[in-house]
Structures are given as structure tokens and as C-alpha cells.
């Protein structure tokens with residue numbers, strides 16, 4: 001029998017993300033994101049292609065009703081634009097039942113950039129409003145398999161990045177952070193779930209989902225089971241005992257293939273499917289078509305940048321939707337849809353009214369590019385300064401606390 005049929009994976013085979021049906025199609029998978037459009041990826045099309053659901057007004061209203069809190073600006077402004085089963089999680093929460101959050105980071109470079117913070121800022125908000133446990137996976141194993149770095153280096157980077165993550169303000173009573181390389185060998189239940197997942201997925205299926213080929217190393221082929229395992233509460237007995245607690249995963253839309261696979265195997269393991277809430281991509285300074293690259297320091301603002309570097313990079317590199325001369329700009333106005341400084345403000349300027357005023361004034365030509373950039377520079381300088389202060393306070397002892405397998409402040 002064909003494997004897809006045997007395992008009922010019809011869902012997965014349809015959603016192969018590497019297939020391009022026409023030349024103009026955006027490419028979105030865990031290793032590659034690209035588009036030809038100046039306004040960036042077409043997220044509406046992506047929702048259709050991936051078969052996820054749109055974060056619409058109704059869902060946002062439910063968030064507010066259920067939590068009694070104003071929705072986060074990243075939710076209201078459509079940065080978290082897509083989801084799977086968010087309503088199920090909200091129903092569950094409304095009935096007073098628990099869930100947990102799971103997110104992660106592949107530690108491929110020393111310094112993270114502001115785009116990497118988005119998902120963690122939002123996850124922290126979710127943890128605060130729902131008061132739930134959170135597990136954060138540092139996939140040092142993944143980065144060693146995919147990049148030209150040693151295990152030791154990947155493991156070191158995991159802890160360097162963990163400092164930046166801790167600096168986002170997570171509650172240590174409610175958060176467990178782990179390096180795959182250090183944790184998995186200590187936790188038989190995690191490994192058992194990995195093997196259970198491995199038993200459900202064939203090579204054919206991962207080829208279809210992730211595009212693996214004959215010359216990929218075998219570590220890559222089994223890695224999806226490692227990223228899937230934290231979606232199940234039974235992988236963390238010290239937090240959840242034996243309880244089967246539903247999971248919500250905030251992640252970049254590029255990580256969806258991993259969790260489509262996870263959701264597919266969950267019922268066969270008698271475990272709840274993880275719910276997801278997907279984030280759009282953070283654009284490079286040079287524009288929405290270009291890629292941010294950790295090796296090119298000028299494509300983004302890094303958490304290690306000095307105040308002066310922030311100012312210079314934005315002034316020099318942030319792609320402008322403004323006109324060539326002041327006269328033309330006053331006459332024709334700027335284009336917020338392609339202007340990177342404006343885009344960045346939608347991520348980091350919390351004040352809705354101020355943002356709307358800036359949009360109006362820039363579009364009409366009243367606000368010049370230099371003035372718009374000045375606004376962004378101020379916001380990022382203060383964000384990064386605060387981040388650097390908080391990171392400096394993350395000592396080895398603090399890291400140890402977050403990364404020790406332990407019971408959190410919840411009873412299961």
C-alpha cells in the first residue's frame with residue numbers, strides 16, 4: 001500500500017511548500033523565503049496554499065472577550081495573521097482548562113536581530129494574559145546539521161541566544177528553556193515521543209513536506225521529529241506529569257511544515273493536535289524582497305548594535321517609499337506600503353493613533369522621509385538600550401534556573 005494512503009496523509013501531500021505552480025509564486029519553507037513583490041509575501045495566498053485560517057476581526061474580538069484585555073498590537077495589525085485551531089484553544093481556556101505555549105529558536109548566530117524578537121515579544125504577552133506554562137526549544141542540533149558549524153559552537157550559541165530570549169522578560173516560574181543537545185539525553189519521555197513520531201512518518205512523506213533528497217544527511221531526515229516532540233505535554237513529565245495538555249505554538253509561518261506533520265501524527269498517538277498562530281516575516285532594511293542575513297550586518301538592526309549604528313543604518317539603508325526630492329515628496333507624498341521605516345514602526349510603535357497620524361502625514365507628503373526615519377531611530381534606540389540592560393543582568397545562575405528541568409508554578 002502506498003504510504004500516504006496507509007497513514008491517511010492526504011492533507012500533507014497537498015501542502016508541499018516547495019512546489020511552485022507559477023513563476024511568480026512566493027517561496028516559503030523553513031530554509032528559504034523569497035518573493036518578487038515590493039510589498040512582500042502575499043499572505044492571503046499563503047493562507048490558501050497552506051490551508052490555515054486568517055486571523056480575522058472575529059478572532060481578535062474573541063481574544064479580547066476571553067482574556068478581558070486589549071489585543072496585542074502585533075495581533076491587531078495583522079503581524080500574527082494566520083492560525084490553526086485558535087478557536088479550540090480559546091474555547092478550552094474559556095472552560096477553565098489549561099493549555100501550554102511552545103516556541104523555539106535555531107541558534108545560528110551570535111547576535112539576534114530585532115526581527116527575531118517579534119515572536120518572543122508576542123509569546124511573552126500570551127504567557128502574561130493566559131498565565132500558562134511555556135517551553136522554549138533551542139535547536140542547536142538543527143543548526144549543526146544544517147550549517148557549517150560544530151556541535152560545540154551550536155551549543156554555545158544556544159546559550160548566548162537564550163540570554164536574549166530571557167531578556168524579553170519571561171517569568172522563570174512559568175518558563176522552561178532547553179538546548180536539544182543538553183536536554184534530550186536526560187529525558188526518556190521526550191525521546192520516547194520522538195521515536196513514536198518517527199514511527200508514523202515515512203521518508204516519502206518528509207520528502208514531500210520538506211523537500212529532502214537522497215544526498216541529505218540522515219540527521220536532517222529525522223530532525224522534524226525533534227521539533228515536533230515539544231508539542232506534546234507528555235514530553236515534559238516534570239512539568240505536566242502524565243497530563244495530555246493542549247499546546248499553542250506561536251511561530252513564523254515558515255515553520256508551519258513541521259507542525260502540519262505534527263498535527264497529522266497527533267491523533268495516531270492519542271495526543272491533542274497543537275494549535276498554531278503564525279507570524280509574517282520581518283523585512284530587511286533594504287526592502288521586502290530582500291533577505292535579512294545574519295552575515296550581513298547591514299540588512300537589519302541587531303540587538304548588539306550601538307545607538308550610533310542604529311541611526312546610521314536606518315538613515316543609510318532603510319528602503320524609502322518617499323520621493324526623490326522634497327518638492328516632489330510634498331507634491332506626490334510617500335508610499336507606506338513599500339517604506340521599510342514605516343513597516344518597522346508597525347512592529348514597534350505601540351501607539352495606534354500616532355502610527356495612523358504618521359501614515360496620513362507621510363502619504364500626503366507633509367512628513368518627510370528624514371522625519372519618519374527619526375521617529376523609528378528613537379524607538380529602536382530605546383528598545384535596544386533597554387534590551388541590552390536587561391541582557392547584561394542575565395547571569396549564568398539565571399540561565400541555569402530557566403534551563404533546569406523542574407516543576408513550574410502549575411499543578412498537573
Ligand code: TRP
Nearest residue numbers: 103104105106137139227251255
Ligand atoms: N526551527 C526553528 C528555527 O530554525 C526553531 C524552532 C524549534 C521553533 N521549535 C520551534 C520555532 C517552535 C518556532 C516554534 O528557528
